[in-house]
Amino acid sequence: MRPLDQLLHDIFGFSSFRGVQEEVVMRVMQARDTLAVMPTGAGKSLCYQLPAVALDGTAIVISPLIALMQDQVRSARANGIRAAALTSMSEDWRETQDRFQSGELDLLYVAPERATTDGFGRLLEQARISLFAVDEAHCVSEWGHDFRPDYRLLRPLLDHFGAPRLALTATADRRTRADILNQLGIAEDGLIVAGFDRPNIRYHVVPRQGLPAQLKALAKAHPGPGIVYCPSRAQTERVAEKMRAEGRSAAPYHAGLDKTVRAANQEAFVASEDMLVAATIAFGMGIDKPDVRFIAHAGLPKSIEAYYQETGRAGRDxxxxxxxxxxxxxxxxxxxxxxxxxxxxxxxPAERDRLNALAAFVEAATCRRAILLRHFGEDPPERCGNCDNCLHPPRTIDVTTIAQKILSAAFRTEMRFGIAYLAQVLGGDDNEKVRMNGHHALSVFGIMDGEELRFVRPVARSLMARDALRADDYGGLSFGPGAKAILKGEQAVEIAMPPRPPRGSRRVSADEPHDPAFEALRNWRRDVAKAAGVPPYVVFHDSTLRAVAAMKPSSLSALSTVDGIGEKKLERYGESLLEAVEALEHGPATA
Structure with missing residues (x-):
């Protein structure tokens, strides 16, 4: 068997491991059970794919989504790894089973629902198992944000075969990590936490104020692939339609679409270099697309864990x-x-705690990244320099008096009206509706001046986030548990007033055309990918093309030193890529 570092280069094209990859791989090679918590983009799949090639037998990979399995099988095969999946969509299932029984597979992907059946257990008895990899392992835990009950039925299977088990996730707080270890039978000393920081992602949190215009500006600033997460199926349709009207390639994705339409939309997005998808939250977990340039949430995510997981689908490269x-x-x-x-x-109680943590995150005037990392048990610096609050520090103002006036007005109008009406009463608007309800005679009528009225909506938004004020389905209000302390002056209310960034200022995305050589190689990759019927990133990642554009190698041996170019890809694309590099000397192609 070739040494691991040689396999790492020959198969994946990497000269060295990243982060905790080597520690995880060595534990697997020593047959030691492991839970690896690694941020998205840190190379989790390599941690089981490399041992799968190095060890005798087949690695069984338990994964939650068919699309995710298909994508990883495609990428593994591109690197020369013998991989297959058994799913409800597999037309070649008989051939896959024969290859597995003959020892001709390095990797076999299955969903937990199939893995826990008696029939699959009998199939596993007919071949050698090198290891079990449980991907997206937060699904094991009832405290995780994507809980899947069938994941909790895996323990008997793992115990029966005795092969080393490797659980992997990008998102697990301390409680979730403890639950995963317990459910999968992994000792506490098998936990490896690589850290949660994604320094390449810039975080922005802003109130919705004309969402279509906000999304339009965002899409215009970022021509690369993007995902807009929407809270409803109907909204995915509306957002996609509006983006198309603006000239942007866009499509919706949700469970209510016809299966063929949904699959076609996902396939188009995976293959594109500029498409936008408006989707419900499940989208993105099933793809391994590295070049997503932005993630937008059109509404509140379910929790900080869910937010971290979903935003982590950006910038995997x-x-x-x-x-x-x-x-x-x-x-x-x-x-x-x-x-x-x-x-x-x-x-x-746990769900309320999650929502309160999310409220503190969106309301914060301090570093967003620091809040996220502290939530996962880390001790980050006070400022990251790459979030909205660090780049444009907001001014914090005390609005306790305004908050008390809003709560008092809600109480004195018998909690039957919304914020807009309360603003009329507080501002002394002597209109027909106010007079008809007799609210012009209330002590709170006209107690706010014009300056205070400017803050009614942001303060009300803050009160709802803090659960001091609640809104019902009929436009009415009620007090939450936080109201009493504010009314009595025992709890101050502060809000952040973010300054407007200078007009025209925006971040230059890495995918914008600023390097003619890189753009020419992207054109070459686009043609090659189309001919091969695979997404462009399966051929080479952008980072690999940038390195080639800078280096301009003139031989296969020089090309083989570039990260991301292993034996199979060198054999398959090397000569063609060298021709494209040579063509750069005669003037790069235009986009």
Whole structure:
């Protein structure tokens, strides 16, 4: 067997391991059970793919989504790894089973629902198993944000075969990590936490104020691939339609679409270098697309864990990417109603804690990244220099008096009216509706001046985020548990007033055409990928093309030293890529 560092170069084209990859791989090679918590883009799949090639037998990879399996099989095969999947979509399932039984597979991907069946267990008895890899392992935990009950049935299978087990996730707080270790039978000393920081992602959190215009500006600033997460199926359709009207290639993605349409939209996005998808939250977990340049949330995510997981789908290639969260007070009102009406009582306290943590994140005037990292148990610097609050520090103002006036007005109008009406009463608007309700005679009528009225909506948004004020489905209000302390003056209310960035200022995305040589190689890659019927990133990542554009190698041996070019890719694309490099000397092709 070739040494691991040689296999690393020959198969994946890398000269060295990254981060904790080597530590994880060596544990697997020593048959030691491991839970690896590694940020998206840190190379989790390599941690089981490399041992799968090095060890005798087949590695069984348990993965939650068919699209994710298909994407990883495609990428593994591109590197010369013998990989296949057994899914409900597999037309070649008989051939796959024969190859597995004959020892001709390095990797076999299955969903947990199949892995826990008796039939699959009998199939595994007929071949040698080198290891079990449980991908997206946060799905094992009832405390995780994508809980899948079938994941909790895996333990008997793992115990029966006794092969080393490797669980991997990008998103797990301390409680979730402990639950994963327990559910999968991994000792505490098998936990490896690589850290959660994604320094290439810039975080922005802003109130929704004309969402279509906000998304239009974002899409215009970032011509590369992007995902807009929407809270409803209908909104995905509306957002995609508006983006197309603006001349942007865009499509919706949600469970209500016809299966063939949904698959076609995902396939088009995976293959594109500029497409936008408006999707419900499941989208993105099933793809391994490295060049997503921005993620936008059109509404509140479910939790900080979910937010981290979803934003982590941007910039997997390590190039600059952005995450935007557009939120409104109604998001918190809706989320709190869902907790009280849909979540079983035993889980409600934990869900409330998650929502309160998210409220603190969106309301913060301090570094966004520091809040995220502290949530996952890290001790980051106070400032990251790459989030909205660090780049444009907001001015914090005390609005306790305004908050008290809003709460008092809500109480004195019997909680039957929304914020817009309260603003009329507080501002002394002597209109027909106010007079008809007799609210012109209330002590709170006209107690706010014009300056205070400017803050009614942002303060009300803050009160709802803090669960001091709640909105119902009929436009009415009620007090939450945080109201009493504010009314009594025991709890101050401060809000951040972010300054406007200078007009025209924006971050230059790494995918914008600034290097003619790189753009010419992207054109070459686009043609090669189309001919091969694979997404461009399966041929080479942008980082590899940038290195080639800078180096301009003139031989296969020189080309083989570039990170991301292994034996199979050198054999398959090397000569053609050298021709493209040579053509650069005669003037790069235009986009």
């Amino acid at each position: 390590g190039d600059p990417a952005e995450a935007w969260l557009f939120w409104g007070a109604e998001d918190f009102a809706r989320a709190r109603r869902r907790i009280e009406s849909e979540v079983e009582p035993a889980r409600r």
